[in-house]
Amino acid sequence: MELFDTHAHLSDEAFDVDRHELIPKLPEAGVTRIIDVACDVRTADRTVELLDLYPFIYGTIGMHPHDVSCMDNAMMDRIVKYIKHPKMLAVGEIGLDYHYDYSPREQQRKWFAEQLELAKQLGYPVVLHIREAFGDCMDILKAHRDGLRGVMHCYSGSVETAYECLDLGLKFSFGGAVTFKNARKSVEVVERLPLDSILLETDCPYMTPVPHRGERNDPSFIRLTAERIAEIRGLSVEEIADITYKNANMAFGLK
Secondary structure, rough: OOOOEEEEEEOOOHHOOOOOOOOOOOHHEEEEEEEEEEEHHHHHHHHHHHHHHHOOOEEOOOOOOHHHHOOOHHHHHHHHHHHHOOOOOEEEEEEEOOOOOOOOOOHHHHHHHHHHHHHHHOOOOOEEEEEOHHHHHEEEEOOOOOOEEEEEEOOOOOHHHHHHHHOOOOEEEEEEHHHHOOOOOHHHHHHHOOHEEEOOOOOOOOOOOOOOOOOOOOHHHHHHHHHHHHHOOOHHHHHHHHHHHHHHHHHOOOO
């Protein structure tokens, strides 16, 4: 059984103490492909280092909505530079986050649209972070729908919005949140989505699945999410692993 963690932050400082002890053991745990998400161009060299060291780690590059208040055209140029790395697969994570509002909403909308357009121009999929902002998000995505493809990371919207996203050519990744006791909305979405639109992620070091909540998350815990999705869909964990692995490869253009 092979598992594909489509959204990890192994370059995060939470892994500074044991990063290079942890990562080589992950294929033994069945995690044979990982995407490390560089969500701030100012620290993207940390992700590039992992891409160069580990053949099973790939990357994305973009500016997270939390940080776009400092965004400018020079940083857009740096995204273009980084994405030319042969193991960079997508622009992201990008989007809108109205829960924390760390960046002004006007700035979030501006740079979300700019990065969507950049991805389209360069021919890359996008990785989307949307939190409590689905109204504005859908307006912007529909305005940029031509050539749009990518993944709704840690999807938290409704079934109805999910169907709209499907019509736009997007897939959905689910992580530890689907294992939480209060995950009614996520469970309903997983129940009703087409199987070929579902991917797995950890979002580590965050969103640790049950029964390890409170601990640092890492890609070895992704099997717990696969087991929960298998339970929801009435399939074996091996079947879910195989389906989501193929879906991820297709979404990110890997063989």
